[in-house]
Amino acid sequence: MDITNEEFEQLTSLIKSKSGLFFEPNKMYFIERRLLNRMSITNCESVKDYLRLLKYDLRGTELNALVDSLTTNETYFYRExxxxxxxxxxxxxxxxxxxxxxxxxxxxxxxxxxxxxxxxxxxxxxxxxxxxxxxxxxxxxxxxxxxxxxxxxxxxxxxxxxxxxxxxxxxxxxxxxxxxxxxxxxxxxxxxxxxxxxxxxxxxxxxxxxxxxxxxxxxxxxxxxxxxxxxxxxxxxxxxxxxxxxxxxxxxxxxxxxxxxxxxxxxxxxxxxxxx
Missing domain, CATH: 3.40.50.150 (Vaccinia Virus protein VP39)
Known part of the structure; x- marks a missing residue:
């Protein structure tokens, strides 16, 4: 799956509006991997379909799920x-x-x-x-x-x-x-x-x-x-x-x-x- 620059900008803009998280263009691969997983779960065949789903998901359930997938980081007890x-x-x-x-x-x-x-x-x-x-x-x-x-x-x-x-x-x-x-x-x-x-x-x-x-x-x-x-x-x-x-x-x-x-x-x- 290849995401266009325009699609990346639309997606990261939605993410920022929801969470404040900001992703530079050099994070495109990181976004793509998690996006592919969410598209599979929601049965979206293209990034365009997925963006449409986010737009019309009035409860924001899927956007919440996407942000969840982007914010689960490496952590453990006694870190640092x-x-x-x-x-x-x-x-x-x-x-x-x-x-x-x-x-x-x-x-x-x-x-x-x-x-x-x-x-x-x-x-x-x-x-x-x-x-x-x-x-x-x-x-x-x-x-x-x-x-x-x-x-x-x-x-x-x-x-x-x-x-x-x-x-x-x-x-x-x-x-x-x-x-x-x-x-x-x-x-x-x-x-x-x-x-x-x-x-x-x-x-x-x-x-x-x-x-x-x-x-x-x-x-x-x-x-x-x-x-x-x-x-x-x-x-x-x-x-x-x-x-x-x-x-x-x-x-x-x-x-x-x-x-x-x-x-x-x-x-x-x-x-x-x-x-x-």
């Missing part, structure tokens, strides 16, 4: 662990000190574009393992994603071996139980620490409801937005954070080029961005 340890050993104690002085014992964490839930569950496990008095704090962890498909996996909390490959064996046995020869389920205690909801990061109305966070993780998601959309998302993240709150991005991403409102801070071995 050095940064996570900077969070749990550096940023969390720092935030706790300030909150104790204010007589507050709540911590609110947002894992944006959380995919199948490995990141927010990892955060919960690391807090339990590395913050001695975490049980005396009210911890709220919220994972959001645009894909209802991945959110279903998040809520089920069941994962194959490949997702758990980097978890130390003792930690795995402590917080997961084996359900089949290849499947594991995260335990009830960790599940209760995390809530999940559908959220489009370019939906201004819903983003305004995300407030009062001490930490935001948005790792390896902004690379799928163009610069204008990335700046807008980072600006909304800034509004969502408490003063002194931290944002953690992927190693290939930088807040500095998108906003001057954050202070760059080195914690342990990682650079993080703090709300002034």
């Amino acid at each position: 662990l050095p940064q996570l340890m900077s969070f749990v050993e550096g940023a969390v104690p720092l935030a706790m000190e300030g909150k104790k002085r204010a007589g507050v014992k709540t911590i609110k964490i947002w894992s944006a574009a959380c995919s199948v839930g490995c990141e927010p569950y990892t955060i919960a496990v690391l807090l339990k393992e590395h913050v001695p008095d975490i049980a005396s704090w009210h911890v709220q962890i919220i994972g959001t994603d645009i894909s209802n498909t991945v959110l279903k996996t998040c809520r089920e909390g069941r994962y194959t071996d490949r997702y758990l490959k980097d978890i130390p064996p003792l930690v795995r046995m402590k917080y997961f139980k084996k359900t089949t020869s290849e499947d594991w389920e995260i335990n009830h205690e960790i599940k209760q620490m995390v809530q999940f909801s559908n959220l489009n990061l370019v939906d201004r109305v819903k983003m305004r409801s995300m407030a009062g966070f001490d930490f935001i993780f948005c790792r390896n998601a902004l690379i799928y937005f163009n610069e204008a959309s990335s700046k807008e998302v980072v600006s909304m993240f800034y509004d969502s954070l408490n003063k002194g709150g931290f944002i953690f991005l992927g190693h290939s991403e930088s807040v500095a080029r998108l906003s001057a409102a954050f202070q760059v801070t080195r914690l342990k071995n990682s650079l993080v961005y703090q709300k002034r």
